[in-house]
Amino acid sequence: MLTDEVKIKVIAGRGGDGVVAFNKVKMSLGPTGGKGGNGGNIYFEGVSNLSALNKYKHKKEYYAENGQNGKGDNSEGHSGKDLTLTVPIGSVLRDLKTKEEIDIIEVGQKVLIAKGGWGGRGNFFFRGPTNTSPKEKELGKIGEEKDFFIELRFIADVGLIGLPSAGKSSLLNELTASKAKVGAYNFTTLEPNLGVMDGIILADIPGLIEGASQGRGLGIKFLRHIQRTKILVHCLSLESANPKKDYKIIRKELEAYNQDLIQKKEIILFTKSDMLDEAEVEKKIKQMKKINPSVYAVSIHDQERLEKIKKEILAMLKK
Ligand SMILES: Nc1nc2c(ncn2[C@@H]2O[C@H](COP(=O)(O)OP(=O)(O)O)[C@@H](O)[C@H]2O)c(=O)[nH]1
Ligand SMILES: [Mg+2]
Incomplete structure (x- = not known):
């Protein structure tokens, strides 16, 4: 370890x-x-x-x-x-x-x-x-x-955050040449993983669960690695019954750990878009846009969407 x-x-x-x-x-x-x-x-x-x-x-x-x-x-x-x-x-x-x-x-x-x-x-x-x-x-x-x-504290440009199984590790592997472990269960990856995408460093931040900032699970060990990132990509699984709630759980933990974390630029990324039909995906995107206008959907099986989010991340970093 x-x-x-x-x-x-x-x-x-x-x-x-x-x-x-x-x-x-x-x-x-x-x-x-x-x-x-x-x-x-x-x-x-x-x-x-x-x-x-x-x-x-x-x-x-x-x-x-x-x-x-x-x-x-x-x-x-x-x-x-x-x-x-x-x-x-x-x-x-x-x-x-x-x-x-x-x-x-x-x-x-x-x-x-x-x-x-x-x-x-x-x-x-x-x-x-x-x-x-x-x-x-x-x-x-x-x-x-x-x-x-x-x-x-890792010096990553972008932090991939989200609840366990949100698809962070899968996304890191798709966007970079990283080989992070991917799991079908809510098991928590034990180490943050890094990957390089067009010269920028992405970090997959595992272990964020409710109570992480108070020491529940291992998340608190990883929260520090978020501190130096420039952008957060907040992954929300479209499989979830209530992505908005998932979002709030994580935001609360970030805030409890360090106020600065919730001031960071953020992209909300719905993952596993292949699991729902297009109309459903659009509806969920629209709902989340009330919280933050920067909302996208992606699937590891959809090259076009992967390219789009890649461009979006790079553009936001340049801003
Ligand atoms: N159908 C589908 N499954 C996905 C996608 N991304 C990840 N998964 C699955 O979701 C589960 C959790 O993914 P993982 O990357 O380990 O999530 P993490 O805990 O956030 O790192 C795994 O079984 C993945 O195969 C996707 O775009 N589409
Ligand atoms: Mg993982």
């Missing part, structure tokens, strides 16, 4: 200590203690692999390397190696202390999240006209330590 939330601790490297050393050559006495190397930084970097959070399930603490202590001859200790932690694009990184949030939205986007400590200065740096054999040195500073909650 896809991991879409984890908590981890990151600890950047400690800086190396400065040292106290003196030149042993009689002709040029004096302090030579070098600076410690800086501690390694920790970065988060976006990758396309959606399961990139899985690895954080088992290992919870991440360290970057410490800097090495300074050496004689005024030479600086090696800096600690940086550590880069990969996260899927769509991840929201929340610093649990400051509550600050960082969005990772692009592959290759790299953010510094914990800075390594500075290396301490050696006694060479403390020399002066009146202090020709300083014994001072600094200790390296500790690296930043932070706790992060990482949450994955």
Whole structure:
């Protein structure tokens, strides 16, 4: 199962200590203690692999390397190696202390999240006209330590929503090259599925049922993935005795989860249009238009209608 939330601790490297050393050559006495190397930084970097959070399930603490202590001859200790932690694009990184949030939205986007400590200065740096054999040195500073909650919210342009069996997965498979599981029962697909249609990303959002926003079923896990979509395609099965009621159930859950969700642009899509005769379909479309003028019907067995809805989605995205 896809991991879409984890908590981890990151600890950047400690800086190396400065040292106290003196030149042993009689002709040029004096302090030579070098600076410690800086501690390694920790970065988060976006990758396309959606399961990139899985690895954080088992290992919870991440360290970057410490800097090495300074050496004689005024030479600086090696800096600690940086550590880069990969996260899927769509991840929201929340610093649990400051509550600050960082969005990772692009592959290759790299953010510094914990800075390594500075290396301490050696006694060479403390020399002066009146202090020709300083014994001072600094200790390296500790690296930043932070706790992060990482949450994955898919970056899909379009979210296919609707009650179980509304035909979302079937539609995703028709509109994209996705191979989402399709079921004849009201069983809930366990993972959201993504597919690409003419360069835009469609997400099939499963598990929306009455009470989902309060934690019933698995829907609440998936509601977050809707937050970043630009358009919702609300699928209503024409097999249903009361599509309007189905519609309201879902809208209520969206609203309860996050007010913003019901402000999104929406297409209402009657699915399984092959199940009714044309006059019935038209009648239902007309009724729903009172709620939202953007109503269409589709069937996975009707290529013409599939093309039409595809165009409609693309046009709405461009607006
Ligand atoms: N006749 C007909 N059946 C459909 C159509 N779309 C989906 N179905 C069926 O409806 C059931 C539920 O579909 P599914 O895509 O799994 O729904 P989801 O739960 O919303 O993902 C499956 O048995 C599908 O074969 C359609 O356009 N016409
Ligand atoms: Mg499904």
